Amino acid sequence: MTPLKNIRNFSIVAHIDHGKSTLADRLIQLTGGLTVREMKSQVLDSMEIERERGITIKAQTVRLNYKAKDGETYVLNLIDTPGHVDFTYEVSRSLYACEGALLVVDASQGVEAQTLANVYQAIDVDLEIVPVLNKVDLPAADVDRVKDQIEDVIGIDSSEALEISAKTGVGVDEVLEAIVTRLPAPTGNVDAPLKALLVDSWYDAYLGVVVLVRIIDGTLKKGMRIRMMGADAVYTVDQVGVSTPKKTPVAELGPGEIGYLTASIKEVADTSVGDTITDDKRPTADILPGFKPSVPVVFCGIFPVDANDFEDLRAAMGKLRLNDASFEFEMETSAALGFGFRCGFLGLLHLEIIRERLEREFNLDLITTAPSVVYNIHLTDGSMQELHNPADMPDPVRIDHIEEPWIKATIMAPDEYLGGILKLCEERRGIQQNLTYAGTRAMLVYELPLNEVVFDFYDRLKSVSQGYASFDYQITDHRPGDLVKMQVLVNDEPVDALSIVVHRDKAQTRGRAMCEKLKDLIPRHMFKIPIQAAIGGRVIARETISAMRKDVTAKCYGGDASRKRKLLDKQKAGKKKMRQFGRVEIPQEAFIKALKIDN
Numbered sequence: 317m318t319p320l321k322n323i324r325n326f327s328i329v330a331h332i333d334h335g336k337s338t339l340a341d342r343l344i345q346l347t348g349g350l351t352v353r354e355m356k357s358q359v360l361d362s363m364e365i366e367r368e369r370g371i372t373i374k375a376q377t378v379r380l381n382y383k384a385k386d387g388e389t390y391v392l393n394l395i396d397t398p399g400h401v402d403f404t405y406e407v408s409r410s411l412y413a414c415e416g417a418l419l420v421v422d423a424s425q426g427v428e429a430q431t432l433a434n435v436y437q438a439i440d441v442d443l444e445i446v447p448v449l450n451k452v453d454l455p456a457a458d459v460d461r462v463k464d465q466i467e468d469v470i471g472i473d474s475s476e477a478l479e480i481s482a483k484t485g486v487g488v489d490e491v492l493e494a495i496v497t498r499l500p501a502p503t504g505n506v507d508a509p510l511k512a513l514l515v516d517s518w519y520d521a522y523l524g525v526v527v528l529v530r531i532i533d534g535t536l537k538k539g540m541r542i543r544m545m546g547a548d549a550v551y552t553v554d555q556v557g558v559s560t561p562k563k564t565p566v567a568e569l570g571p572g573e574i575g576y577l578t579a580s581i582k583e584v585a586d587t588s589v590g591d592t593i594t595d596d597k598r599p600t601a602d603i604l605p606g607f608k609p610s611v612p613v614v615f616c617g618i619f620p621v622d623a624n625d626f627e628d629l630r631a632a633m634g635k636l637r638l639n640d641a642s643f644e645f646e647m648e649t650s651a652a653l654g655f656g657f658r659c660g661f662l663g664l665l666h667l668e669i670i671r672e673r674l675e676r677e678f679n680l681d682l683i684t685t686a687p688s689v690v691y692n693i694h695l696t697d698g699s700m701q702e703l704h705n706p707a708d709m710p711d712p713v714r715i716d717h718i719e720e721p722w723i724k725a726t727i728m729a730p731d732e733y734l735g736g737i738l739k740l741c742e743e744r745r746g747i748q749q750n751l752t753y754a755g756t757r758a759m760l761v762y763e764l765p766l767n768e769v770v771f772d773f774y775d776r777l778k779s780v781s782q783g784y785a786s787f788d789y790q791i792t793d794h795r796p797g798d799l800v801k802m803q804v805l806v807n808d809e810p811v812d813a814l815s816i817v818v819h820r821d822k823a824q825t826r827g828r829a830m831c832e833k834l835k836d837l838i839p840r841h842m843f844k845i846p847i848q849a850a851i852g853g854r855v856i857a858r859e860t861i862s863a864m865r866k867d868v869t870a871k872c873y874g875g876d877a878s879r880k881r882k883l884l885d886k887q888k889a890g891k892k893k894m895r896q897f898g899r900v901e902i903p904q905e906a907f908i909k910a911l912k913i914d915n
């Protein structure tokens with residue numbers, strides 16, 4: 317057991333790409349946590365898709381042993397935090413396990429929206445913060461400007477900010493010293509009953525469910541009967557260990573320490589993050605405050621292209637859910653798409669990652685329907701129901717009013733792009749709350765309906781700002797809105813998977829855009845296909861796909877049979893990605909593409 321005074325628990329908070337993982341790798345390397353051979357290019361971002369996209373999702377920890385200049389050896393626990401808006405809830409849970417945080421800011425870029433969001437969370441839980449300016453090796457680095465920005469925008473003292481390059485290694489040893497000298501040691505009582513925070517849990521192919529814990533008081537040992545106080549479940553501890561980042565069993569964990577336990581827990585869903593773990597025989601008197609559970613805010617339908625893949629899809633989703641309790645799914649049937657699942661996600665990136673994993677790791681061809689937010693439908697009989705699927709919208713005569721979720725969005729960008737950004741926010745029914753400047757960077761705060769943001773807002777923001785704007789949001793409340801369900805009819809048949817809930821003022825424009833898009837996305841058939849958008853029985857937009865004059869093989873004049881076969885094969889392969897609706901075949905990608913709004 318490490319004495320409290322020799323423990324430091326910290327996180328690194330940063331905006332995406334400011335160098336958090338690179339710095340973490342350096343710290344691991346300098347403290348000898350891994351041999352160079354064991355060191356992959358990025359140790360902490362280990363999942364394949366995370367690596368590809370350069371983002372971190374699951375919080376991970378690593379324990380470092382550091383011999384400081386004072387001659388003592390310290391245990392430094394680094395808890396990694398995710399960097400994307402969809403996963404901010406994982407940031408806050410990681411921060412609860414720490415006493416301090418390194419605030420990493422790219423010295424060539426400055427403070428960005430997620431720097432702010434993350435550092436405010438750290439300040440909220442009273443962490444000691446050490447500002448670190450990274451990438452000082454870049455010619456564009458402007459240390460003084462960024463220091464001023466940290467003081468002006470965040471409001472913390474930056475006079476003693478460290479100046480480093482995680483890439484070249486310059487200044488990184490100073491970071492280790494600062495962790496020891498500037499961050500506080502944890503406190504705790506070894507003789508008190510066990511009290512530990514359940515920081516995270518995940519499924520490991522060898523160990524089963526692994527629980528990451530931070531010990532507050534008492535000790536945790538193998539063989540102990542532990543109680544999860546919130547979930548009210550009792551388990552026997554099989555193994556206690558630390559991550560170096562290799563999983564290494566230890567005899568026990570004491571106050572202030574961070575480590576993992578396994579206890580034959582069947583599913584990640586049996587553990588609730590933020591729960592208090594105690595000794596079943598000698599329970600602690602007080603429960604830790606816990607965290608708000610992360611609730612899915614974006615829903616969509618996922619259907620197999622080939623109906624025979626339904627069971628495989630169910631099994632694949634079950635596997636992903638093992639490791640991701642915030643991903644929800646339940647069976648759904650659609651008149652157009654048959655059997656599938658209605659799935660809930662934390663945000664659009666989360667949706668994309670899950671879909672990509674299903675397709676890539678489980679080799680499934682999928683149709684994803686329009687993402688939708690959760691609406692509160694207040695009925696005339698005084699009851700309220702949550703609407704997760706636009707297709708389930710009750711009859712309008714039964715509806716008294718509909719409420720939709722609103723967010724508070726923070727956008728930071730160079731001021732030259734401000735015009736385009738303001739226009740975009742106004743188009744999306746935004747209400748401007750604040751506009752401030754730090755030098756030539758503008759910081760905008762807007763209230764926006766989540767429904768207007770969920771689909772392509774982020775893409776559009778990036779394009780109007782040439783990639784320079786950063787964005788962060790949190791859901792604030794539900795507000796009444798004049799919302800209607802818009803249906804799309806293809807060849808006079810409603811395609812439920814294309815239904816959306818939309819603000820009445822936007823319905824016409826959206827309807828027209830969707831019909832135009834579908835006209836391009838649906839290939840010609842042997843007959844004329846009308847495409848219509850409608851609210852109730854009223855058609856608000858219409859396009860027609862004209863009939864194909866000849867069949868595809870007609871252009872192979874002459875009797876070249878092999879060429880003809882090739883063409884038909886090609887057509888057949890294309891068909892696999894199509895879905896039959898009545899007499900019309902709609903390509904898989906149409907369901908998402910039809911919703912993108914181009915300007």
Ligand SMILES: Nc1nc2c(ncn2[C@@H]2O[C@H](COP(=O)(O)OP(=O)(O)OP(=O)(O)O)[C@@H](O)[C@H]2O)c(=O)[nH]1
Pocket residue numbers: 330331332333334335336337338339361370371372398399400450451452453454480481482483484
């Ligand atoms: N020139 C220079 N480049 C750096 C430095 N530190 C990191 N980078 C580069 O910046 C990019 C982003 O670094 P990462 O460490 O992946 O960023 P991150 O903050 O971990 O990103 P997320 O995991 O998505 O939060 C990479 O291409 C790094 O090589 C530095 O000190 N100097």
